[in-house]
Amino acid sequence: MKRHIKTAFTALILSSSSYSLAKDNEHLHNHTEHAYAPVGVMGEHPHSKGDWMFTYSYNTMEMKNNLLGTSEVSTSQVLADFMVSPTSMTMQMHMFGLMYGVSEKFMLMGMMPYSLISMDHINRTGTDFTTRSEGIGDFRLSGTYTFYEHGSQRVLLNFGINLPTGSIDERDDTPAGADQKLPYPMQLGSGTYDFPAGFTYTNQKGPWSWGGQAKATIRTGENNNSYRLGNEYGFTAWGVRKLNSYINGSLRVDGKSWGNIKGSDPELNPAMVPTSRTDLRGGKRIDLLIGIDFISSKGALNGNRLGIEAGVPVYQNLNGPQLAVDYRLSVAWQSVF
Template identity: 45%
Template sequence: MNTKSLSSQGHRLPATISFHRSLFHGLILLAVSLFPLFAHDGETNPSANSWDASRPDSHAPIHVMGDHTHNRGEWMVSYRFMRMDMDGNRAGTDSLTPEQVLQNFMVTPLDMTMDMHMLGAMYAPTDQLTLMLMAPFLDMDMAHRTRMGAQFTTSSSHIGDMSLTGLYKFFDDNRMRAHFNFGVSLPTGSIDHTDATPMAAVAQLPYPMQTGSGTYDVTPGITWLGQTDKLSWGVQLKNRIHLGENDRDYTRGDRLESFIWGALPLGQSTSVSLSLDYADWQDYDGADTALNPMMVPTARTDLRAGSRLDGGIGLNVKLPGGHRLALDFTLPVSQDLDGPQLETDLAATLGWQKSW
């Protein structure tokens, strides 16, 4: 058992996470400053100077949100199905057996599946500003084992936190585009999910099984896109900051995410992509007094932080009539969790977009 991470205090990043964070964000800044060199071209065709939204590789891998803006008067609707599989616990970068977790807790989580159905709409009132509305619906199941050897599963299912984002384009030249992401997330998800457990017929579910943050959140970000004759690329940095405290007296930890991707067109309508995502998130402030932190690690506010680097591969197909279909998979390259916490093994996203 990793006693160092068990004893760490809330809302402070472990040293290894701060190091990874600095390293990865440094690499992203370096990449952003080098990209204009690749994007440089001496072509005489004036349209070659514009970023081309009609290319199949112009959209980011489908798990990246708010990656593009639209021209004035354009609409887009989208649906995404995302599945995330978590199996087994870890503390730091080490895997833990259920028996190791049960040395310190009455109950251990074994695995979790999260399904998300995400509806999206985009509309551009001007060439500079695109508005985006997103509504997630979450469906989660978590399997557990008790010290006595009993197994049980809890479930929650509800609309998540809806968000409204303004994407403001501030650069559009030399086959590159850049925009700011200004998002507000509303507490439409629930923080009051209960289910039956061996301890109680109606038990408040621990933090990861709640479908909302319970707070108003802001999600500032920046996105930079570019194209060459052969490929498209993009970089996005995004932060989720939780404002205030929710009705159950806690605040989720803030989350920093960065995405970097490249996409290669295969003909007129298909593209393939590779991506690298880095995220880190912090511990919670406050606590839900209905949860017993001695019972299960998912009820501990100081065992929530972590960081993860994911590699992704994606496919994107343009169809007639403004339709697009996309599929991508992301796999962790490394993850460092303030645990015991369930580790992520795989995420898959299938999406459909229609614009007019």
């Protein structure tokens, strides 16, 4: 914080100009000097009191091939046990976020996802079909509290609540009939009140910055369709290198473990397709991601950042048969005002 104030004062003195310019420079400083984590990491930076930040991100994940544990199973093997096998899946999410610095130590953030999900299948008679769902997901309200700051090191506490605003009643036509209830991974929300929490550590030196985040999403109760999705636990660590005054490059490892479903939706038939089985939902995965950030520190685009991050799994262990992730991509635009 001392560095911010110093920069703001220096700008004020050197420019011999208005307070608003100094304030602009403080924003600029926040967005360019503070090494940001790769765009796929959430809640890893605090904001100065009174600062707003808008984020829009487009996230896509492609899935194909079924895994049982760590080994691939063919579609015909899946069809030996189920009437239908998923063959591929595309999940797209538009995320709209707004952050606000309530104080120097406490930041509030609201995030609303909009998802488009599509899954391709084949059944025992050899018929291909695709199901789709689309709509808003679960709204997240979260807070970030800076509870340790020493030199360039920082530890943040992350906590929040996910409200069940996303639908768990998505339906589509399938060869089994018109307007069928879609299986668990095609639903847009969890249907329960979920609590994300975590710790984030960040540090920087010269052109380098790095950090780690441990996080969990704990779900509570049972939704209106008589089930609760599994809890999620994750750890991610990253290194960012400033390449010049407006480009950063990053590398990141992202590990995640998630549980099976408790309870079950009575409208789903578990013998139909593996995605309707509550005990074939959990898994573990480690992704390796590479990213690039473009940060504008002058002119009309001051305070804007465009980030791109893409990754592939290096390890997947799924309670299967379950579709495996092929790759993921995020593009985010952030603007401080």
